[in-house]
Amino acid sequence: MTVQVTINGDRRELPAGATVASVIDSLHNAPEGRGVAVAVEGEVVPRGKWPSTELRDGATVEVVVAVQGG
Numbered sequence: 001m002t003v004q005v006t007i008n009g010d011r012r013e014l015p016a017g018a019t020v021a022s023v024i025d026s027l028h029n030a031p032e033g034r035g036v037a038v039a040v041e042g043e044v045v046p047r048g049k050w051p052s053t054e055l056r057d058g059a060t061v062e063v064v065v066a067v068q069g070g
Contacts, residue, residue: 003057014055021050023061035066 001016
């Protein structure tokens, strides 16, 4: 079974039971989730709740990654 979610505007199919933590782990530009903020349905999810926050079918997820530069 899978769920359809929108991550930063892109529709994705994830395994049922996918969590915010599993989405962050799949991102190549956010090692260990450092410099990352996540909102699900417009509500910021505290880092400590990433492993327990399951994504429901149709969820909208925004992931913001801080980029160093200058």
